Structures are given as C-alpha cells and as structure tokens.
Amino acid sequence: MTHAEAAVPGATGESYLDHGRGIRSWLLTLDHKRIGIMYLVLIVVSLFLGGIFAMVVRFHLWNPGGGLVSNDAYNKMFTLHGAVMIFLFVIPGIPSALGNFVVPLQVGAKDVAFPRVNLLSFWLFAAGAVLFVATLVVGGLDTGWTLYPPYSLESSRGLGILLALTGVFLAGFSSILTGVNFIATIHKMRAPGMGWFDLPLFLWALYATAIIQIFATPVLGITVALGFLERLFHLGIFMPEYGGDPVLFQHFFWFYSHPAVYIMILPAMGIVSEVVSVFSRKPIFGYRFIAMSSIAIAVIGFLVWGHHMFTSGQSKWTNVIFSFLTLLVAIPSAIKTFNWLATMYKGAIVLKTPMLYVLSFFAIFGVGGLTGLFLGALATDIPLHDTYFVVAHFHFVMVGAVMIAFLAGLHYWWPKMTGRMYDERLGTASAVLVFLGFNLTFIPQFFAGVAGMPRRYATYAAQFQGANRLSTVGAVVLTTGLVIALWGLLASLRRGARAPANPWGAASLEWTAASPPIHDNFAVPPRGGRPYDFGGLRLVSDEAGWVRAGGEGA
C-alpha cells in the first residue's frame, strides 16, 4: 500500500472484505487479514486431506491382517498423513492463519511490520503445499514423516522424497518469515500506552513461538537441503554407504522438530488463555506467570531434542541429561494449567462453543502432558519407544490439544473475521462429538501401546483387534464432529446473524474494531488498555453486543 492510497477519503468505512474486489485483490493482497484468511483456507483443506489419509489408515487397521489397501499403500498413507498434518496443518495452523489475522488487531496496528514479507511467506507455504500434493502424483512417499535416512535417501526411493524435502524447505522458510513479522510487530507496533505486560497472552504465546520459528526452523532447512543433495550427489553426510552418519540427521531433524512441537502447542495455549478468561468473566489468573512460562517453554524446548533418540545409540550420559532437561518442560506447562484452572475458580462460566473446546483442551492436554513424562523418563521410554503409546501421546498433544484449541480460536474469532455469528447449537454439537470421538480414538491406543503393539505396522497381532476397532469407530465420530464444525461455520456465512463488534464481552483491542474490521483495522488509532479488565463491559443486546460503560473505549 502506498502512502497516497491510504489517504483516499472514504476508504475507511468499508470492511476489509469489500476493500478491493476480484481474485487479484486477494492473491496479491498485502492486508494481513486477507492473508490470514487465505492461510485459513489452505490449512483447513490440508486438515481434511490429512484426515482422509488418517481414515484410510484406520479402516485398514479394522482387521489384524489389514486388507483395505496394500501394505505398501498403507506405508504411504501413514507417511502422508503425518507429513501433511504436521507441516501443513499443526505447525502453521494457529500462527499463520489465526495469528496473521489477530496479531495486528491485538496490538492496535494497521498491519504486520512487513506486509510484503507476509505475502511472500504465504506463497512459499502454498508452493510447499503443492509439492506435498505432487508427491502423491509421482508415487507417494513411504518413509514416515520423520524422513530418516538411510532408508529415505536410498536411490530406489524415487522422486517423492525430493519433492517432499523441497516442500518442507519452502514451508519452513514461510514459517521463519512469519516469525520475523510477529516479533517485529509485537516489539515495534504496539498501540500507545500498551506496555509489555498489557499484551494479550495470545501475543506472548506467539512471541515465544516466533523465537522458535526463527532460530530452529533454519536448521530444518539446512537438514532437508543436505538430504536433497545427498540423495542426488552422494555427498557422504548422512548415508553410511558413502561415509556419512545417519544419526547426525536425527540430531539435526529433532533440533528443529522437537522445538516444533512448541511451535504447535504454544499458540494453542495462547488461545486457551484468551478464551478461558473471557468465558469465565474473570481476569486471567497469574498473567505474568503464564507469559513467562511461554518464554520458558520456548527456551527449554531447544535443549531437549535428544529424548527422541534414546534408542539411537547415543551415549548413556547424553540420554540421562536429555531426560532430565525434558522433565523440566513439565514445570512451565503445569504453571499454565494451574493458572487456567484458577482463572475459572469462582468465575461466571459461559459454556459457549469456544469455552467447550477449551474445557476439552484441559482434559486432553492434562493426559497428553502427563503421558509425555512417561516418555521423557528414560527407564519407561525404552520399552514404550515406537509403540502405540507414543502415537497416542503425541495425538493427545497435537490433535487433542492443538487442533481443539485451533477450533476454539476459530469459533472465538470467527465473528471478527467474517462479521457473522456461527450457529451455537451446531458449535456445541461439534465440540461434544470431537471430544468424545477423540478420546474413543486414542485412549485405546495407550493400552495397545503398553501391551506392546508397535507403531506404523500394516498388520498386527489378533489380541489388539478390540483396541483398533474402538479406535476406528472413534475416528468416525471425530470426523463427524469436524464436518459439523465446518458446516456450522460455512453455513453462518449465508445465514448467520450479523456479529456485533464485541459479541463475547472481551477486553482486548481486536474487539474494539468493527466486525469485520475495516481495511486499516481501526477508524481511530486505539490506545492500549488492560486486556483482561472486564469491569464496565455490559451486554446491551445480542445484536449490539457488549459495550464499555463510560464510553472511554478499551
């Protein structure tokens, strides 16, 4: 946007959705809100693509002998399920889609710090996503999402691995650029009067996430670049047959991919902090502890990658140190959890859809976090390694916690993004079905794992049939819940009631902008206030939403 364009009088009244028409005004937009919406579309498509792969896997495992697809096809299905879900849904989901939309609004700015970089980041991500889909066309990928050599880089693997490595590289750079934008925006573009401890906790969470995105993702970038070159030119870096070391790949890979789980969970925790406070009608309890625990998780998260490699042959002292450091992550995570629960204590809890999802988050994240301790502790990890216990644990954290928080955030900010209220009954039904379906899918996998069922196998011993069938039924229920959620949201675009500026009675700045916001976000540049001060907010009517008495604005 040039200076002159912003000064056009009258351009301030229309919403960002009406500011510019036609496909080019979307694809080449510099508006963070439109970029956020484009990300959202790609990410939801990726979620459903990854979900289709998951359903094939689950139906294949209905019988101990498999049988729905060939064993080779099964290997490709679980690989693409993992790769698509991780690189195209869970990692970018909350920061790139919801974060892009919300961050400038919450700091009270007109846009992110570097709008062109933001658009570049979107297109890098889109290109990476296309390459992942292209791996399907050239015969798929069957290495598992971790892409471990030597298997993944053997000459017989074909073109799929090269496309996947390039896709990861591009999506990674997209993630770095998003991180740079968020840190610069939060540092330099806060509204006047907004100190560091006046930031909504979602911003603290994204700030901590951005630290990881900027400093861990480049290591993944160089790793997949090395893998790519190794496959083509036989450099002898990762492949033992040319003098390389495959364990070095594992170290590099997890130096990124462990912190990456905090790229996934920290923004989810940020959403929870917002929603739990607003829907308990009570200021967040322990603001500074929640803020600082995000930073602590980001920092400690860099030092624990070796816990993925307890069985790789690294030295036992290394194992002990990584195990110890891993258990440290439990401290800031528990600090957050207790503060959220204390926020609800004696609050006036409103059971709208976002809050229902957040309550699911508490239950599931509790189990997911505690089972993480079993895997971080050396003695219990060795027998549980590579069993379904691990599969259940990381699905509890990545799906049960991250995806459910994503849905909470999506419903919470949906009125702001679209100007429409979703149907509360459909939202409630989706939240309940997702919770039940999720638990039915993954709780049996804990038991199968403890009993010794290995992950990633296309067939299994007959004794695990009961657990697997429960899991498959659960996956159907979960999918139904997700389809209802999508239906409820999409239907609201046509039939939903007009959303007021502040439908939830929240106190952070994005709710002082119109729903949907104007192109420049705020008609009058806002001043920072206290984001959890609900005093003086009162509900006028469902159509007019909540208004702050005294008229001083947030």
Place this chain on the structure above:
Amino acid sequence: MSDPATGHAPAGPAAPGSTRFLAHHFPSMEAQLDTSKLGIWLFLGSEVLFFSGLFTAYGVYRANHFSLFHYAHHFLDWRMGALNTVVLVLSSLSAAWSVRCAQLGQRRGLNATLLLTLVLAGVFLVVKYFEYSHKLHNGIAWGAACRPSEAILSTLPPDVRALPVPKDLGTFFSIYYLMTGLHGIHVLVGMGLYVWLLGRAGRGDFGPGYYVPVDSVALYWHLVDMIWIFLFPLFYLM
C-alpha cells in the same frame, strides 16, 4: 524489508522529514527504520542458524576423522583464501561506508561505495571460480567422486605426499563444497541486492531521510563476510 513506493521519484537525495517512502502502517520514518532494523537482525539470526548445521557437520566429522581433515587441507591454497579474506573485508568496509554516505546525503560517494562493494564481491567469486575449477579438473570432487589426480598430489608437501590417500577424502570436500558453496550463493544474492541498490541510488531514492535498504543490505553483507572469516581458518589453515 521496508515497503517503499518505487518509481516516479524526483531527483535529489531523500531529505530528512520526507515521507515519500513511508509505508501506510507506520506512524513515522523513525518507527519504520527501527522496525526494519529489528526485522533484518532477526533474519540474520535465522541465517546464522541456517549455517550452523553445516558448522556442526564440520565439527562432528573433524572430530571423528581428524587426520583426514588435516591431510585434506593441504589441497587448499591458503594464499587464495587469504586474498579472498582481504577482498571481503574491504568490501565490508565499503558497504559500511555506503551507509554513511546515504545518511549524509552524499550521492557520489554512495554510488562509488555501492559499486566498489559490488566489484569486490565479483572479485571474490572470480577467485573462488579459479579455486573450484582447479580442483575439479584435478579430480577433487565431493563424496565418492573424489579421486585426486597425480598432478595435484605432486604439489603436496613431501611429508604429506608420502602418506596414502585416505579412503573418505571426499567427505572433507563434500563439506568444503557445501559450506563455501552456500556462502557463494549468499555472495551472489548480495551482488543482486547491490545491483538493485545502485539502481535506486541512481534515481536518488536514498538520503538522510531514507536509507533503510542500504543499511539492511550492508548488515546482510557483513554477515556474509563474517561467515567467510570463520570458513577461511577452518578449511585453509587447520
């Protein structure tokens, strides 16, 4: 990293207080400069981590194959490396000078220092080209393809020549080509950026009121220089 409007520029360096290049979402030129500087520093931090994987690989393989690394470094000519180090340090000086010229509104000085930086970057790559082609002509390639010719073996010091050629010599040169190659790509990108800056400087875009691109590219260039300062001793001298 900024969001400037390009073209239609009247001649003359951008004066202080001019808001011709102020993007719509910043309140002032100072805020824009501040934000851009933070952005470029974060990006450079990310670049350091990008190279760190390769430095780690170097460290791991050097620790595991010390004698191989010591043997292999005799194939690298320290005089070429030293020459390139001097060239890059001078280019960094010139890059820093260009920022000063932009801040002071000295158009001739700005054009001269930008051009000098570009030329020195080119000299670096020419020297690198001679080094690479000399090695590749003599069979010093990467990985399993590394089979040094008799001609190049005869140029080694006598005590080194007496040793048998190690089996995994190519591992050293894989890492050598990867690290210097990735660095070389960064030099090429830098040259592209300096061509762009020269074009904009020719139009008179830069001056005391607006020098974000000159400053940001110079910071990037200093990082490229810094990385070489680590590469030179690691490969040529140790």
